[in-house]
Amino acid sequence: MKPFKHYDVNTLDEAVSALQNFAGKAKIIAGGTDIVGMFKDEVFAERPEALINIKTIPNLDYIKEEDGMLKIGPLALLEDIAHDELIKGKYTALAEAARRTASPHIREMGTISGNICQQCRCWYFRSPNNRFNCIRKGGEDCYAEEGENRYHSIFGNVKDCLAVNPSDTAPALIALGAKVKTSKRVLEIADFYEKEEPKKTTVLDDDEIVVEIQVPQPAANSKSKFEKFAIRKSIDFPIVNCASQVEMDGDTVKSARVCLNAVFANPYVAQKAAEYVVGKTLDEETVTAAADLALQDAKPLTKNAYKITIAKSLIKKTLLACK
């Protein structure tokens, strides 16, 4: 690892002013499970000069219900979210997603804010010492287009970049309709991800940090579910994952939200599936049609058409589980 500077901060304001002082040349470190790996492999377009450690800020790992919503501090650990009784009961998809993220060791380090902000795992992007100068690093080519693209996007590219977002908690938070509060603004989590510029994962400015995650209380007769397909159940990043939340009105669906991830540069909201099930009963036939509709727009690459089958199956499973 090349040398860098390291600052411990005691408040969020200190963290923001430290970021401002470095004018884009510093990054935040919380759990560190993603950024330490990036430093090791030297996979930055521009290597940060400094890391600002926010783990030293007290009382940011809270999980509480307040003002009619669930509030999660940016330093809440994935392991704590996975085993929190309140989240398991009312915000099921989020607890399940946190529980299926990585291994227990990484969940003990990794935070919820880090999980939603993490960089992609594209193996060309992550190839050590910036071996591939891909679009995400300011280059001109996406090596996945003609190379090994079995884990890449099935819904097209963002400015030719085919990498996918690997977060497990992001689709769960989108299905639950969460908001991200940053040091500057409050964003719907679906708008939190950068849609135009592949060099950035999120819309966060250089001097902006996540300060809270807010999940509205689900309606009384609603349920949520998260499902993930990965090679090894115990640790791997998702091949495809999916989270759904459905509010029922008697036997029929009143409203629904379905979100896939690891299929596109950003979490992919399966709007067509969600719209299709409204007003219908959740049976095998309905969910199959919804899943087919959601994947209608898929444009698989040379080696990843199999992800379509998986995505359909996960949409069906999560929707049926919300009955």
Add this chain to the structure above:
Amino acid sequence: MSSFVVDKKGIKRYAVTIGVNGSEYTKVIKANTLLVNFLREDLDLTGTKRGCELGDCGCCTVMMDGKPVNSCLVLAMDCDGHEITTAEGIQDGEDLDIVQEKFVEHAAFQCGFCTSGMIVSSRALLNENPNPTDHDVREAIAGNLCRCTGYVNIVAAVLDAAKEL
């Protein structure tokens, strides 16, 4: 904020105090020192192994304030003021810990490279949950890869150790 010195090349070195296996060590380290390297190279505690260095294999598992973490993904800087327990610290003086004894009894290793990580993860589980089920044990060691044993004897050893706690 920890105090630091700047060397001739302009690289900052920081003074940190880390508790390891019950003793406190104050050292001057670079910001890019990983906990696993701090333990192995500065403290000569080579029981903690360096495996994949990506957080995948779990060979470098240590307890940080009682929780199992991958020391290859933790900056030593971030352990300032925290308590680390390594495989050496689990042992009680010259005597093996019950988990270590049961690993020997059940032949829960072959090449042995994953063993210290397995033992730390298992011990962390038993400290939290003295009556684990087979599933609990498998989940606790989900972040530890073993390419030799097929895990069966490891799980049996941990369950057996739990009975004698």
